[in-house]
Amino acid sequence: MTTTVPTATRSTTTARAIDLRGLTKSFGSTRAVDGLDLQVEAGEVLAFLGPNGAGKTTTIDLLLGFARPDSGTVSIFGLAPRDAIAAGKVSAVLQTGGLLKDLTVAETVLLTASLFATSRPVDEVLERAGIAAIRDRRVGSCSGGEQQRLRFALALLPDPDLLVLDEPTTGMDVEGRREFWSAIRADAARGRTIVFATHYLEEADAYADRVVLVRHGRVVADGSSAQIKNLAAGRVVSARLPGARPEQLAAVPGVDRAEVRGDRVLLQTGDSDAVARYLLTATAASDLEIGGLGLEDAFIALTSDRPVGDPLTEASASGPTDRTTATTTAGSNR
Amino acid sequence: MTATLNDATTTTVPGLAVGAGRRGHLNLTFLRIELRRLLRNRRTVIFTLIMPPMFFLIFGTAGQYRTTSAGHGNVTAYVMISMALYGAMLATTSGGAMVSVERAQGWSRQLRLTPLRPSVYIAIKVAVAMVLGLASVVVVYLVGLVEGAHADGTVWWVTGLTAWLGSIVFAAFGLFMGYLLPAENVMQILGPVLAVLSFAGGLFVPLGDGVFATIGKVTPLYGLAELVRAPLVGDGVTVTSVVNVVLWAAVFGAGAVWRFRRDTARV
DSSP, X not given: OOOOOOOSOOTTOOSOSEEEEEEEEEETTEEEEEEEEEEEOTTOEEEEEOOTTSXXXXXXXXXXXXXXXXXXXEEETTBOHHHHXXXXXXEEEOSSOOXXXXXXXXXXXXXXXXXXXXXXXXHHHHHHTTOGXXXXXXXXXXXXXXXXXXHHXXXXXXXXXXXXXXXXXXXXXXXXXXXXXXXXXXXXXXXXXXEEEESOHHHXXXXXXXXXXXXXXXXXXXXXXXXHHHHHOEEEEEEEXXXXXXXXXXXXXXXXXXXXXXXXXXXXXXXXXXXXXXXXXXXXOEEEEEEEEOHHHXXXXXXXXXXXXXXXXXXXXXXXXXXSOOEXXXXXXX | OHHHHHHOSOOOOTTOTTTOSSTTSOOHHHHHHHHHHHHXXXXXXIIIIIHHHHHHHHHHOOXXXXXXXXXXXXXXXXXXXXXXXXXXXXXXXXXXXXXXXXXXXTHHHHHXXXXXXXXXXXXXXXXXXXXXXXXXXXXXXXXXXHTTOOBOHHHHHHHHHHHHHHTHHHHHHHHHXXXXXXXXXXXXXXXXHHXXXXXXXXXXXXXXXXXXXXXXXXXXXXXXXXXHHHHHHOSOOOHHHHHHHHHHHHHHHHHHHXXXXXXXXXX
């Protein structure tokens, strides 16, 4: 009685999987999303990386049509979010909540399936999400990881072209996390477009082809995970230079980012020697320090509320730490 | 692949024969699971299917009630009708108020990932509430039949149907409160409120005369109770009770629509 639906001919859609342009959304005086642009091609596996409060969840709410942007446009395969959901083109695994505790696992899937015009068979999605064995268990007695896999099963029902995962492994133990990602990975191999929000660097690194870093509701970096690493890896040269202007400093060869804090300037660079040499020879800079950024530190620096260079000030303020960051005085670096 | 899926009208999914029709519309699978869920809630079952017939037995079957006339039947039938309405009212309010729990648990957010329309969601809630309300009326009437309620044949049908259909006003009340109150278990708040309204509306004891009776006549259960019992009592329908029902139906209906609109606008 089951008609087998052919698989692997997914590339019929020509429109972009996701096209977000100039999105803004404020809550009171807080600007959660601040002019965000993002284009995702069909078939990409993209990590939306940023710390808590970077605007990831709000962006996903806007993407799915759960909230209306103050300005900007959202399109999913050329459709408005609501239409894309109704057509079964996009589905999502949301963060916490969202399940009825008094239903069983199978009932939850059955009920959700009944809302779609066509859906994958209940048994199949239970199997693929790895929860076939607990199908008769009440949702309320399922572990966090099991509930998350149930949400994943629900998301598989419409067989969406785009799957959005909002911090899918939050609250899971290591084992649960590993099982969840292996299910997702198997799914991505079938050609589905997958976008997942995470604040775990290692998840972005391990599972995404492309990493988009968000901070303060904007995209601050976009590239392959290797590119992002290169971008983030580097050093911060700081020095006392009263009256310096950031735009001037940013123009110095080798400087990626420049910031002025009081009398000190902080310059992020891939070539700290050149920048230090420049500062000491061509400017009145004094009291120069060079700090190396660990990868983790760099990611935090790139995406957090703290300005670049903070690991450095932190290290010097808190004295010796066990971090690998080396803070050295000028002349003795490297 | 998706194109194939969407175009396919023949895709049959095992176990989904009923639901897989027009997407986002009312379907029996949804209704069935929702009902099962409601009946799994012990509190709901006790309040809607056990307490009303129990109250009927306590208040309605005293010796002289069976032999005292209340118009086109006995006083036992009078109490039976009141308790059936009480049960139906509790059932429909609980059914409507389910939206509160579902919003609190984030289920309505999950449902937004499906083609389900908000209006269909509400229709399902009302339908579930009404099925439970019908069960409540039927249970009380069956107990009444066994325990000596007497009334003209048509009175049974007309009062039963009016009690059941009239209780839709309280489905609206439940929805309104469900959207209004943030509580996870809104029925814990509504239970005592409904008990007070039942007393005030003359469902448990006749209103008589005096200040309380005057106040009682403007409370939401008064009009409905009078209307439902009218075929038994045989005094005809009073303007006061009709106005009461219409006004409260308008208030609860408008309130539910208002909160519902706000809820979907907020998305």
